[in-house]
Amino acid sequence: MKLIKNGMVFFEGKLNNYDILIDGERIVGIGEFNPDGKEIIDATGLLILPGGIDMHVHFNDPGYTHRETFKTGSMGAASSGITTVVDMPCTSIPQVRDVKSLHEKLNVISKESFVDFCLYGGVTGEEVRKGEFSKLKEQWEEGVIGFKIYGYSSAPTYERVSYGEMKELFSFASDFDALFTIHAEDFSLVDHFTRLMLKEGRKDALAWIQARVYEAEPLCIWASSRIAMEEGVRLHIAHLSTGEGGIIIKERKEEGAKITVETTPHYLLLSEEDLLRDPIKVKTSPPVRGEWDRETLWELLKDGIIDAIASDHFSANWEKEKLKENIFEVGAGISGIDTIFPLIFSEGVMKGKITLKRFVEIISENPAKIVHIYPRKGVILPGSDADLVFIDTKRKWKIKGESFFSKGKYTPFEGREIFGKVVKTMIRGEVVFDLEKGFLVEPGFGKWIKREY
Structure with missing residues (x-):
């Protein structure tokens, strides 16, 4: 199991300092949990959103x-x-x-x-x-x-x-x-x-x-x-x-x-x-x-x-x-x-x-x-996929097209100052992208998500 600690989590319409407990691909708990025997992800100073x-x-x-x-x-x-x-x-x-x-x-x-x-x-x-x-x-x-x-x-x-x-x-x-x-x-x-x-x-x-x-x-x-x-x-x-x-x-x-x-x-x-x-x-x-x-x-x-x-x-x-x-x-x-x-x-x-x-x-x-994939996606809830974004709200940066990972390395927003930086992206319980470490999964990790209803 993974346990995310010390982050400000958007849960049920408000922010609070919750732990997020993850088992495999899904969130299984939001609250306060014993860290013993779990892989800890420290989110100190970060905002965590779906x-x-x-x-x-x-x-x-x-x-x-x-x-x-x-x-x-x-x-x-x-x-x-x-x-x-x-x-x-x-x-x-x-x-x-x-x-x-x-x-x-x-x-x-x-x-x-x-x-x-x-x-x-x-x-x-x-x-x-x-x-x-x-x-x-x-x-x-x-x-x-x-x-x-x-x-x-x-x-x-x-x-x-x-x-x-x-x-x-x-x-x-x-x-x-x-x-x-x-x-x-x-x-x-x-x-x-x-x-x-x-x-x-x-x-x-x-x-x-x-x-x-x-x-x-x-x-x-x-x-x-x-x-x-x-x-x-x-x-x-x-x-x-x-x-x-x-x-x-x-x-x-x-x-x-x-x-x-x-x-x-x-x-x-x-x-x-x-x-x-x-x-x-x-x-x-x-x-x-x-x-x-x-x-x-x-x-x-x-x-x-x-x-x-x-x-x-x-x-x-x-x-x-x-x-x-x-x-x-x-x-x-x-x-x-x-x-x-x-x-x-x-x-x-x-x-x-x-x-x-x-x-x-x-x-x-x-x-x-x-698109009928809620609540599997789009929300932080027990039972939902552990798809999470970690944001450093104090970080300022400027948009530069040359730094894009997509092929479209041009943008009408070139040079615009942005407040808040994504530092980590998790999909189904796995950290896919880390600002310092780069991409941590292989191509093909992403799954086809069919309409659920």
């Missing part, structure tokens, strides 16, 4: 390993306090759109991951038009946590789902409580204004903002959430960027919709001015928005309307995909897995924007509940 769950990453593996691999991406996760990641189905070869491709992907990434992982299943307009709904149910029964769909898709091989197809899809899935996570941008608006920018020969950063027009997200959220309400399915809004979209979600929740939403550090901390100043590092979709949107997202996060924080980590190859003069050719996506936990802890908790309790909810507890 491991973070990043419910939106693109690790591009297999198929696009010049961008990222599950090994490097999961190293970035472990180093920053993330103990479970949820990987998307659309940025790998093969894409995960049936059970066969799911297991082809698993055969590769299961040998690589340092952290535990869940997987999304995939469905596009193509499957709906062909009536291939059995693929959906088979993936669900295999243990995927939900399905990724796009209102507007930049990937020609992973088609969007139109509103008509969405209604048919949601109707089919309503009898097995499936979760659909949507990239919410309205196709007609984005397609029209993208074509207009290209016709005008625009290459500048402002053209990206004007192509991914503001109204596209609120409109898609309104329509998709209305369809989800009518059909009775769970809908999760990915990477919320607009305050107006957040207000619509608030109204839907008040109406009783089964809707949840995540936002990302870049939508909370960056604005259009940052994109215009540094388009290569800041370009993503949807684009970062205005100051009112940033402030509104913080308020929605504090008030419990925004349920979760995710990184939407996507690492494009710097030389081949990022260094372009034409904004439409610059690889979209922000490298965020190495910084998600410390950024929001520092900017949110340490600067007083949100409480520690709220931080634990958005980074651990709520993501686990949304």
